[in-house]
Each structure stands twice: as structure tokens, then as C-alpha cells.
Amino acid sequence: MVNCASFNISLVELKMSWNPDEFGFDTRAVHAGQTPDPGNGAVVTPIVLSSTFVHSEPGVHKGYDYSRCGNPTRASYESCVANLEGARFGFANASGTMGVTTIMHLLESGDHVVAGDDMYAGMYRLFEQVFKKNGICFDYVDMSDSERLEAAMRPETRLVWMETPTNPLMKMVDIRAVADISHAHGALLAVDNTFMSPVFQQPLALGADLVMHSTTKYINGHSDVIGGVIITDDEELAERLEFMANAVGGSQSIFDSYLCLRSLKTLGIRMRAHESNAKALAKHLENHSGVERVFYPGLKSHPQHDLAQKQMSGMGGMISIFLKGKNGGMASMEEVIRMVQAVKVFTLAESLGGVESLVSHPSTMTHLSMAKDVQLSLGITENLIRLSVGIENVEDIIHDIDQALGSIGG
Numbered sequence: 001m002v003n004c005a006s007f008n009i010s011l012v013e014l015k016m017s018w019n020p021d022e023f024g025f026d027t028r029a030v031h032a033g034q035t036p037d038p039g040n041g042a043v044v045t046p047i048v049l050s051s052t053f054v055h056s057e058p059g060v061h062k063g064y065d066y067s068r069c070g071n072p073t074r075a076s077y078e079s080c081v082a083n084l085e086g087a088r089f090g091f092a093n094a095s096g097t098m099g100v101t102t103i104m105h106l107l108e109s110g111d112h113v114v115a116g117d118d119m120y121a122g123m124y125r126l127f128e129q130v131f132k133k134n135g136i137c138f139d140y141v142d143m144s145d146s147e148r149l150e151a152a153m154r155p156e157t158r159l160v161w162m163e164t165p166t167n168p169l170m171k172m173v174d175i176r177a178v179a180d181i182s183h184a185h186g187a188l189l190a191v192d193n194t195f196m197s198p199v200f201q202q203p204l205a206l207g208a209d210l211v212m213h214s215t216t217k218y219i220n221g222h223s224d225v226i227g228g229v230i231i232t233d234d235e236e237l238a239e240r241l242e243f244m245a246n247a248v249g250g251s252q253s254i255f256d257s258y259l260c261l262r263s264l265k266t267l268g269i270r271m272r273a274h275e276s277n278a279k280a281l282a283k284h285l286e287n288h289s290g291v292e293r294v295f296y297p298g299l300k301s302h303p304q305h306d307l308a309q310k311q312m313s314g315m316g317g318m319i320s321i322f323l324k325g326k327n328g329g330m331a332s333m334e335e336v337i338r339m340v341q342a343v344k345v346f347t348l349a350e351s352l353g354g355v356e357s358l359v360s361h362p363s364t365m366t367h368l369s370m371a372k373d374v375q376l377s378l379g380i381t382e383n384l385i386r387l388s389v390g391i392e393n394v395e396d397i398i399h400d401i402d403q404a405l406g407s408i409g410g
């Protein structure tokens with residue numbers, strides 16, 4: 001028989017007061033936002049699937065009313081992920097795209113947004129084909145060029161939207177510099193931190209107002225969840241986001257919130273494994289006869305390697321490469337197809353950030369929604385492939401890419 005009376009509630013209460021500065025990242029990733037269940041002592045946060053919660057009288061309840069607005073499992077996860085970004089407020093969404101949609105709903109017709117010109121194409125599609133119709137105006141600039149960014153800012157600019165490193169060309173953008181320019185013009189800065197995760201990059205500490213993740217990627221990390229999260233430490237902004245998350249109705253499912261919470265516990269070790277494998281592969285490919293060019297921020301040959309070292313504490317697991325053809329020039333489409341079909345450890349698939357290695361072809365996959373001339377103006381040519389380096393054995397990863405390059409004579 002369980003003796004409930006002997007249960008030491010003070011230990012539970014002790015764990016409730018997490019001070020983000022007091023513990024290291026990996027410790028917080030395992031514990032923040034989570035307390036043993038005061039009722040039964042369960043160490044793992046339970047999945048509370050209930051869509052609705054009891055009122056003792058109309059309007060009086062224990063903090064939860066209806067799971068679109070708030071749910072204990074999702075709240076634990078939001079609290080943990082916010083903590084890892086050094087913030088107090090997190091809002092978990094049904095997808096990364098839904099997170100951006102929620103942020104964009106803070107804007108009004110006539111407002112102006114400046115966004116990076118090299119970013120996940122789905123954001124470009126969302127801005128151009130959905131929010132433009134709502135009367136919001138957009139300009140796209142190379143965010144690494146401060147003069148161009150300055151020139152694009154207008155009195156009605158409310159939001160600056162950026163990714164770093166960019167997808168797929170791994171261009172670095174100086175978050176601190178963009179935050180200074182955004183704030184000087186009265187605009188908020190939002191950073192898509194999907195590629196680096198809070199393990200390697202902390203945009204809020206560099207002046208950003210909002211961080212967004214497609215948690216589909218590294219945060220969940222096992223390619224079995226679609227999700228997004230928005231994080232801020234600004235109380236007023238958090239109140240507006242809380243309202244909007246509820247009003248727009250795109251909060252994350254409880255089960256998926258649980259999976260993300262569980263995945264956060266291994267985020268640090270996963271990211272370090274991704275990085276270690278990616279570093280070794282990037283170095284190997286730099287001197288490979290089948291590769292024209294490698295883009296990885298951890299390589300000294302990366303044009304913004306110094307900024308990468310200053311801004312990030314690790315270099316991540318994403319690599320982009322331009323393939324060389326048998327004739328010594330750009331690989332042809334036929335050669336590219338042969339290469340991406342020859343992989344065995346890697347899988348030809350959209351997405352990134354899972355434990356398994358993936359290869360994708362941006363111009364026909366992730367960036368297909370971008371017009372060909374826009375792709376080419378950004379440098380997304382047909383011989384560009386993007387590698388999401390997994391946590392498999394590094395020798396297998398390198399050997400796999402070698403043999404696939406061999407299929408085009410590289």
C-alpha cells in the first residue's frame with residue numbers, strides 16, 4: 001500500500017524555483033519546468049490529455065480551463081524551452097509556420113516588415129502569399145549588409161525577421177548589429193533559431209526580442225513531431241502573444257508537447273554529436289575532388305567564420321555543398337540526381353535536425369516554392385545540396401557521402 005503521508009512535498013516545492021543562472025544548460029534541459037507530481041511523486045511530467053478542466057464555480061479553476069489556452073504538459077515544456085533560451089515565456093505551436101503566423105498576427109494592415117533574403121522558403125511563401133493580402137508590406141534584404149538593412153527600414157517598420165545561419169546557404173548574420181538597427185527604428189527583432197538551437201546560439205542575449213524555432217527540427221530531433229515555439233523575455237510582448245496564440249488557435253498538441261519536452265533532455269548531447277560529425281564531414285569535403293565548394297560556419301574558409309565564432313558557441317550540424325560534375329564544372333541535374341539516389345546512410349528527404357542524416361536538394365525540394373529567378377539570384381543553383389548530418393558513426397557518414405560522390409565520378 002502506498003503511504004501518501006510520508007511523501008516529502010518540500011522536495012517538490014524546492015524544484016519549482018528554478019533560477020536559470022544557477023545551473024548549467026544540460027541540467028536545465030533535464031529539469032527546468034518540471035517537478036515531480038505532488039499527488040503521486042511521478043518524476044516524469046505526465047501527459048495530461050484532458051481538453052477541459054473542472055471549475056469549482058463558474059470561472060474558478062486550478063489555473064487550467066481549456067487546453068487550447070493552457071495545459072499542464074504543454075506549460076512544462078514551454079517553461080523548459082523558454083528557460084533554455086534564457087527567457088521566461090514560451091508558446092508552443094502546431095508547427096514552426098504556425099509560430100510565425102501567430103507573430104505576424106500581432107501586426108496590422110499598413111505595417112512593414114524587413115526580412116532576410118536568404119531564408120526558409122516557406123516563410124517567404126507565408127509573407128508573400130498570405131500576409132501581403134492582409135495589407136502587410138515586406139522588403140527582403142541581405143541582412144549581413146547593415147547599409148542595405150538601414151536603407152530598407154521605414155517609419156512603419158514594426159518587425160525585422162531573420163535567420164542565422166541562413167537556409168540553405170549558411171550565411172551568417174550579426175544578430176547584435178541587426179538588433180541595434182531594428183531598435184533604433186522602433187522595430188522588434190525576431191530570430192529563427194532553428195538551425196543552431198539554444199545550445200549553440202542565444203539570440204535574446206544578443207538583443208533579439210523574439211526567438212522562433214521549428215521544433216520539428218533539432219528541438220524534437222527525432223523526426224516524429226511537427227511543431228514550433230515562440231520565446232520572449234518581454235512581459236508585454238508575452239501578454240500579446242498569449243492572447244494571439246489562443247485567439248489564432250494554433251497551440252501544439254499535448255502529446256507532441258510531451259515528445260518535445262522529453263527530447264529537450266538530450267538536446268545538448270545531440271547537438272554536440274551533430275556538430276562533431278558535421279565538422280569532420282565538412283573538413284573532409286573541403287578537399288574532395290567531387291565538391292566545388294563547402295559552406296559550413298565551422299570551416300576557416302567560410303567567409304564569416306569570425307562572426308560564427310563570436311556569435312555561436314558551436315557550429316551545428318548543417319552543411320551545404322556545390323557538387324562538381326565529371327567534366328570539372330558544375331554537376332548537371334542528372335549527376336545531382338545520381339548522387340542523392342546513391343546515398344545509403346543518408347536519406348533523401350525534406351527537413352533537418354533529426355538523429356538520422358538527411359540530404360536534400362533545395363532548388364527542387366525545400367525551396368521549390370521560390371521562383372527560379374529568385375533562387376538563382378540568391379545562389380541556389382541546381383548543383384547545391386544540403387546535408388543535415390545525423391548522429392550515426394562518423395566513419396559511416398563520411399564513407400556514405402564518398403561513395404555517393406563516386407557515383408558521379410567525384
Ligand SMILES: Cc1ncc(COP(=O)(O)O)c(C=O)c1O
Binds near residue numbers: 097195214
Ligand atoms: C529554418 C526553418 N524555419 C522554419 C521552418 C518551418 O517549420 P515547420 O515546417 O515546422 O512549419 C523550417 C522548415 O523547414 C525551417 O527549416
